[in-house]
Amino acid sequence: MKLELRGITKRFGSLVANDGIDLVVESGQIHALLGENGAGKSTLMNVLFGLYQPDEGEILLDDVPRRFRGPGEAMAAGIGMVHQHFMLIPVFTVAENVMLGHEPTRAGGVLDLPAARRLVREISERFGFDLDPDARVEDLPVGVQQRVEIVKALSRDARVLVLDEPTAVLTPQETDELMETMRRLAGSGTSIVFITHKLREVKAVADTITVIRLGRVVGEAPPTASTAELATMMVGRDVELTVHKDPPRLGAEAFVVDGLTLFGAGGVRLLDDLSFSVRGGEVLAVAGVQGNGQTELAEVIVGLRSKASGSIRLDGEELLGRSVRHVLAAGVGFVPEDRKADGLVAEFSLAENIMLDRSYGPPFAHWYGIDFRARDAVAERAVEDFDIRTQGIGAPVGRLSGGNQQKVVIARELERDLKLLLASQPTRGVDVGSIEFIHERIVEVRDSGVPVLIISTELDEVMALADRIAVMYRGAIIDIVPADTPRERLGQLMAGVVA
Amino acid sequence: MVDLEDERRRVDWREVMHRIAAGGPLRTILAMALALVIGILFIVFANADVQRTLGYFFAQPGDFFAAAGKAIADAGTALFNGSIYNTKAKDPVAGFRPLTETLRFSGPLIAAGLGVALTFRAGLFNIGGQGQMLMAAAWSSFAASQIHLPYGIHLIVAMLFGFAGAALWGWIAGFLKAKTGAHEVIVTIMLNYIALSIVTYLMRTPILHDMSKGNNPQTLPPDATAVFPKILGDDYQLRLSFILCILAVVVYWWLMRRSALGFRLRMVGLNPDAARAAGINVERTWIIAMVVSALFLGLAGLNQAIARDGNFNQHVDEGIGFDGITVALLGNSSPIGVMFAGMLFGAFKAASPAMQSADVSPDILGILQALIVLFIATPPLIRAIFRLPEPREITDVGTRRKPQLEQGSAS
Numbered sequence: 069m070k071l072e073l074r075g076i077t078k079r080f081g082s083l084v085a086n087d088g089i090d091l092v093v094e095s096g097q098i099h100a101l102l103g104e105n106g107a108g109k110s111t112l113m114n115v116l117f118g119l120y121q122p123d124e125g126e127i128l129l130d131d132v133p134r135r136f137r138g139p140g141e142a143m144a145a146g147i148g149m150v151h152q153h154f155m156l157i158p159v160f161t162v163a164e165n166v167m168l169g170h171e172p173t174r175a176g177g178v179l180d181l182p183a184a185r186r187l188v189r190e191i192s193e194r195f196g197f198d199l200d201p202d203a204r205v206e207d208l209p210v211g212v213q214q215r216v217e218i219v220k221a222l223s224r225d226a227r228v229l230v231l232d233e234p235t236a237v238l239t240p241q242e243t244d245e246l247m248e249t250m251r252r253l254a255g256s257g258t259s260i261v262f263i264t265h266k267l268r269e270v271k272a273v274a275d276t277i278t279v280i281r282l283g284r285v286v287g288e289a290p291p292t293a294s295t296a297e298l299a300t301m302m303v304g305r306d307v308e309l310t311v312h313k314d315p316p317r318l319g320a321e322a323f324v325v326d327g328l329t330l331f332g333a334g335g336v337r338l339l340d341d342l343s344f345s346v347r348g349g350e351v352l353a354v355a356g357v358q359g360n361g362q363t364e365l366a367e368v369i370v371g372l373r374s375k376a377s378g379s380i381r382l383d384g385e386e387l388l389g390r391s392v393r394h395v396l397a398a399g400v401g402f403v404p405e406d407r408k409a410d411g412l413v414a415e416f417s418l419a420e421n422i423m424l425d426r427s428y429g430p431p432f433a434h435w436y437g438i439d440f441r442a443r444d445a446v447a448e449r450a451v452e453d454f455d456i457r458t459q460g461i462g463a464p465v466g467r468l469s470g471g472n473q474q475k476v477v478i479a480r481e482l483e484r485d486l487k488l489l490l491a492s493q494p495t496r497g498v499d500v501g502s503i504e505f506i507h508e509r510i511v512e513v514r515d516s517g518v519p520v521l522i523i524s525t526e527l528d529e530v531m532a533l534a535d536r537i538a539v540m541y542r543g544a545i546i547d548i549v550p551a552d553t554p555r556e557r558l559g560q561l562m563a564g565v566v567a
Numbered sequence: 568m569v570d571l572e573d574e575r576r577r578v579d580w581r582e583v584m585h586r587i588a589a590g591g592p593l594r595t596i597l598a599m600a601l602a603l604v605i606g607i608l609f610i611v612f613a614n615a616d617v618q619r620t621l622g623y624f625f626a627q628p629g630d631f632f633a634a635a636g637k638a639i640a641d642a643g644t645a646l647f648n649g650s651i652y653n654t655k656a657k658d659p660v661a662g663f664r665p666l667t668e669t670l671r672f673s674g675p676l677i678a679a680g681l682g683v684a685l686t687f688r689a690g691l692f693n694i695g696g697q698g699q700m701l702m703a704a705a706w707s708s709f710a711a712s713q714i715h716l717p718y719g720i721h722l723i724v725a726m727l728f729g730f731a732g733a734a735l736w737g738w739i740a741g742f743l744k745a746k747t748g749a750h751e752v753i754v755t756i757m758l759n760y761i762a763l764s765i766v767t768y769l770m771r772t773p774i775l776h777d778m779s780k781g782n783n784p785q786t787l788p789p790d791a792t793a794v795f796p797k798i799l800g801d802d803y804q805l806r807l808s809f810i811l812c813i814l815a816v817v818v819y820w821w822l823m824r825r826s827a828l829g830f831r832l833r834m835v836g837l838n839p840d841a842a843r844a845a846g847i848n849v850e851r852t853w854i855i856a857m858v859v860s861a862l863f864l865g866l867a868g869l870n871q872a873i874a875r876d877g878n879f880n881q882h883v884d885e886g887i888g889f890d891g892i893t894v895a896l897l898g899n900s901s902p903i904g905v906m907f908a909g910m911l912f913g914a915f916k917a918a919s920p921a922m923q924s925a926d927v928s929p930d931i932l933g934i935l936q937a938l939i940v941l942f943i944a945t946p947p948l949i950r951a952i953f954r955l956p957e958p959r960e961i962t963d964v965g966t967r968r969k970p971q972l973e974q975g976s977a978s
Contacts, residue, residue, distance in 0.1 A: 370844070372843060372844065391846070391848065392843065392844065392845075392846040392847075393846030393847070393848070394846075395846075396845075396846045397846070402844065404844050409838075409840050409841070410840050410841050410843075410844040411841060411844065412838075412841060413834055413837045413838045413841050413842075414837075414838070415837050416833075416834070416837065420830070423830075424834065424841065424845045425844075425845035425846050427827045427830050427831050427834075427845075427847070428827065428846075432827070433827035433830075436825075437821065437825035437826045437827070438825060438826065438827055438830060
């Protein structure tokens with residue numbers, strides 16, 4: 069089906085999210101919508117999906133103007149959407165999730181679960197998915213959950229499929245599989261709108277690329293355009309995709325983890341006898357496919373999980389078994405992997421978020437209450453130093469774009485006197501400009517002599533930042549290798565191949 | 568440039584509408600207006616004269632409207648005379664009595680509202696106000712009647728006893744939630760029953776009861792030294808306890824807006840996971856929230872127990888622990904909001920006898936009270952009735968994320 073958007077304009081109060089956007093997606097084409105976080109991509113798709121009504125402009129399907137008053141009408145017209153955050157019910161099975169909203173019934177209103185199962189199997193077979201209709205969604209890996217979303221859309225005869233930042237939550241392998249799926253769908257005549265801010269993926273899979281910046285279309289490009297060209301269009305300036313850093317000036321072995329072991333529910337070994345150390349002025353990056361114990365490692369270090377054995381010493385002081393408050397006070401800067409869930413309070417202002425982990429004692433908390441002036445000064449400085457785009461330090465941090473939210477978290481943690489920086493996925497879901505900026509700050513921390521532990525599933529990030537790379541596989545550190553290890557070798561290690 | 572100016576003006580108006588729909592004072596006022604309209608309908612159609620004129624409405628509709636107008640006017644007059652200034656009083660001293668009665672009734676409502684509001688902010692729901700008030704009342708009554716101390720000290724000791732009783736009851740609820748994961752709503756409801764039983768039992772034993780006065784649960788009368796003194800002379804019932812309730816508003820304001828503890832309470836209320844990652848002991852914060860909340864409810868309990876000359880029975884709480892929930896909702900858990908909400912409901916209570924003598928059932932005021940809260944608690948309903956736009960979402964939730972404003976155009 070051919071999709072055309074003509075002059076779509078959408079305003080929120082005083083800000084124009086979409087400003088006269090034109091977009092044509094030909095039948096069977098993969099059309100990438102490329103833009104930084106906050107460029108207006110998601111708003112545009114929500115307009116298409118009927119979640120928002122455009123202030124101006126029109127939507128045409130096969131050259132017929134359409135107007136959708138809600139997602140139901142959009143779906144009926146053949147538009148399917150896979151949201152960045154899945155709209156699945158975790159305790160339901162795959163088949164139950166797929167039939168949700170248009171449940172097939174037998175006589176007397178009894179749910180026809182076998183029909184739903186058949187539907188899932190049929191669609192899975194057609195596109196080569198390996199989906200068990202009776203698996204509970206919460207037991208499935210993220211990549212498979214996404215496939216359930218795609219099957220859900222296809223089961224409603226979606227002929228235009230919108231994928232909103234589909235790779236944000238995927239491992240590299242899952243990303244490759246998704247691209248394969250996209251090509252297969254396009255081959256069968258489905259039009260795909262692929263929203264992303266990752267240049268490499270766009271080049272790998274798109275037929276046409278439309279770049280959006282600040283709510284406007286800034287240009288179209290063929291997939292043969294160079295990464296640098298696309299990046300320039302996106303951010304409006306030349307972006308460097310690598311970080312400049314000098315050779316490390318190594319200090320003492322400041323952060324030492326020894327024999328760290330953690331058992332999960334049912335006796336699963338989540339962390340398997342981890343031993344490593346990070347020296348002052350060094351970045352150790354933990355690479356690995358998501359779900360191989362990285363999350364647990366960060367949680368144990370910072371004290372969110374306490375039932376581990378082994379030892380974690382920072383400058384000789386044992387941290388294992390201490391409270392989060394104690395660990396943070398000992399000088400650990402912690403950037404959690406999920407800023408929305410663990411790093412920020414969305415309803416709080418930027419200034420309040422700046423003091424989130426410093427509400428005990430000076431410089432902000434005193435017997436007479438919070439020193440707002442000291443807090444606001446730090447917040448203002450963070451906005452200035454980190455170039456955080458906000459309406460002001462009093463604005464709720466939930467209104468900021470992902471990149472700016474992440475800058476708030478990083479600014480907060482770097483503001484303290486650090487003895488260790490522990491950053492999980494420091495640039496997940498962050499736009500290109502902010503990635504570069506955040507990477508530079510992390511290198512600065514390293515150069516000031518602080519040991520830095522980065523946990524990231526983005527191989528580019530690991531290779532850009534690391535002085536040494538530790539690869540995790542099934543809860544264990546399978547090897548620690550130098551930073552100039554070839555990508556292929558790292559890929560093998562991440563897959564558990566040692567030799 | 569002109570276009571831009573024009574745009575901005577239009578946009579600002581939308582901003583205003585968004586704010587209304589998202590909450591805040593105007594929505595509260597709309598809710599109250601709507602409740603008032605429905606309340607007036609009740610007053611009109613419950614009136615005997617109006618019902619009589621309805622019988623021949625089509626013959627003489629004028630009679631109906633006259634009767635309806637009179638019913639409304641009578642009710643309004645009664646409400647004013649009963650809660651603000653009694654225009655029928657012989658002298659100004661008696662004339663101002665309704666106002667002081669309004670304040671007297673509003674004191675415990677404000678204190679209870681603050682207690683409930685605090686737990687709302689911390690992401691909890693304390694509906695154990697009854698139990699906490701009863702504990703405060705019983706403990707303070709014990710200190711007021713069984714311990715004998717000079718003026719000044721005795722009152723302070725009685726207050727400390729009351730606060731201790733309430734805090735203990737709040738702590739149990741918080742502790743059970745923190746250690747066992749039990750839901751605080753269930754726990755506090757059960758603690759209400761337990762408190763009522765314990766207090767009733769104590770009111771039949773020599774601990775609180777004069778055994779020569781029969782078997783009905785009753786406390787001993789408090790010593791005069793342990794009772795809150797009247798602050799406007801003997802003509803008025805308003806006592807020092809009211810000042811403490813107003814002081815409690817200031818304390819609440821400081822606690823929630825200025826103090827680091829309040830900051831942590833709000834943080835735990837909004838995002839416990841982020842609070843945990845920021846080094847905050849979420850479970851301990853729950854316990855603190857329940858204890859501090861119970862202290863506010865304890866103040867309400869003291870207001871009921873030792874802000875009077877006589878003794879009392881096990882119904883001394885008068886349901887104020889539950890009224891506190893409506894006060895907190897109406898006041899949007901803000902200090903000033905809770906204070907005015909408490910005063911409004913206090914005025915209703917004070918006006919109740921006058922309304923009754925004007926042939927308006929006091930239940931009408933109960934209906935009014937409930938309607939206000941109903942409309943406050945259902946913003947979509949208010950939005951639909953007044954055709955207000957959807958509120959702008961504040962939190963960043965996935966694909967519904969709002970675009971980012973460039974710094975240049977923000978200023």
